[in-house]
Amino acid sequence: xxxxxxxxxxxxxxxxxxxxxxxxxxxxxxxxxxxxxxxxxxxxxxxxxxxxxxxxxxxxxxxxxxxxxxxxxxxxxxxxxxxxxxxxxxxxxxxxxx
Amino acid sequence: xxxxxxxxxxxxxxxxxxxxxxxxxxxxxxxxxxxxxxxxxxxxxxxxxxxxxxxxxxxxxxxxxxxxxxxxxxxxxxxxxxxxxxxxxxxxxxxxxxxxxxxxxxxxxxxxxxxxxxxxxxxxxxxxxxxxxxxxxxxx
Numbered sequence: 001x002x003x004x005x006x007x008x009x010x011x012x013x014x015x016x017x018x019x020x021x022x023x024x025x026x027x028x029x030x031x032x033x034x035x036x037x038x039x040x041x042x043x044x045x046x047x048x049x050x051x052x053x054x055x056x057x058x059x060x061x062x063x064x065x066x067x068x069x070x071x072x073x074x075x076x077x078x079x080x081x082x083x084x085x086x087x088x089x090x091x092x093x094x095x096x097x098x
Numbered sequence: 099x100x101x102x103x104x105x106x107x108x109x110x111x112x113x114x115x116x117x118x119x120x121x122x123x124x125x126x127x128x129x130x131x132x133x134x135x136x137x138x139x140x141x142x143x144x145x146x147x148x149x150x151x152x153x154x155x156x157x158x159x160x161x162x163x164x165x166x167x168x169x170x171x172x173x174x175x176x177x178x179x180x181x182x183x184x185x186x187x188x189x190x191x192x193x194x195x196x197x198x199x200x201x202x203x204x205x206x207x208x209x210x211x212x213x214x215x216x217x218x219x220x221x222x223x224x225x226x227x228x229x230x231x232x233x234x235x236x237x238x
Contacts, residue, residue, distance in 0.1 A: 065151070069195035072150075072234075073204055081233045082104045085202060089102065098103045098129050098207075 019046035019062060028052045030061070037061070099196070101133045101203040109229055113210045120159050121188060125210045127163035128155050128190055132205050136194050146227055152193045152208065154222070156186035189213045191226035206233075 006014065021040055025047050030037050037047060047061040062068075076082045083091070091097050106114070106129075114122045132138055132155075139153030157163070191209045196202070208229045211222035220228075 066196070066198050068151070070198045072193070072195050073197060076104070076204075076206065076233060079233060079235070081107070082204070082206075085197065088104070088204075089100070089202070091105075092100075092102050096105075098106055098126065 019044055019064070021045045022048065024048040024050060026050045026052045026054055027058075099200055099203050101136050101205060103129060103133055104204055104206045106207055107229055107233070109225070110207050110210060113225065117188075117210065118159075121157075124157055124159070124161055124163060125188070125190055128157055128161075129192075129205075129207055131163050132190075132192065136203055136205055139190070139192060142191070142223070145223075146230065147191065147208075147223060150193060150230065152191060152226065152230075154192070154213075155190040156213075157188050157190065158186040161186065187212050187214070189222040191222050193230070 021043075022045060023040070025033070025037070027049065030047065030049065041047070041061065041063040044063075046064075049058045049061050050056065051058060073082075073085070077084055082088060088097070114125055117125065128138075137153070139155040142148045142152050142154055189209070189211065190207060191211075193206045193208055195204050195206070197204075208226035209222045211220070211225050213222055215221050
């Protein structure tokens with residue numbers, strides 16, 4: 001059996017489901033700190049992404065599994081590799097899927 | 099949650115047809131089993147496929163996919179055998195994903211092939227990465 005001790009502050013963060021750590025970086029800074037950014041994202045962090053001149057907020061970089069999955073499925077549909085989900089469900093009902 | 103197996107890519111269909119009949123049939127039965135057991139495969143640990151949370155099922159000609167509690171007997175590996183050459187040689191590489199409402203889970207089979215092929219031939223993992231690159235390209 002493995003027992004992991006989670007201290008109060010870390011416990012509160014995990015229970016809140018909010019990303020942590022969160023930083024604001026430009027695209028160039030992200031590229032420059034690639035390994036650190038990747039490690040923080042893997043730990044449940046998020047990066048607020050700005051253009052290199054910091055004038056435009058582009059969005060949030062995350063490895064939140066729900067968002068990754070949603071984006072992946074949407075891209076498969078948009079690129080025509082799978083039909084829309086309702087059609088896919090209907091195909092499954094008809095026994096047409098593998 | 100309902101699990102759907104995405105229609106197989108023509109490349110994967112071709113890989114299945116390229117295997118011998120018995121292994122092809124076993125692979126298809128494992129793919130159907132993924133609808134019941136989407137986490138049947140092990141998590142890939144390296145490279146692009148790992149960062150995309152892809153998984154792989156090991157199989158070979160003596161497997162029975164309908165045995166839910168594992169094969170009755172495993173082929174023993176001799177001490178002088180390279181781990182890469184012992185055990186099931188074939189892999190079904192797939193990408194599982196869930197919709198945000200968690201009502202549907204989609205399984206996309208990326209490749210069916212040999213894990214450690216002879217030099218010059220692509221492994222199942224290389225084939226999977228190629229397909230992943232293709233299906234994730236932006237629409238032109």
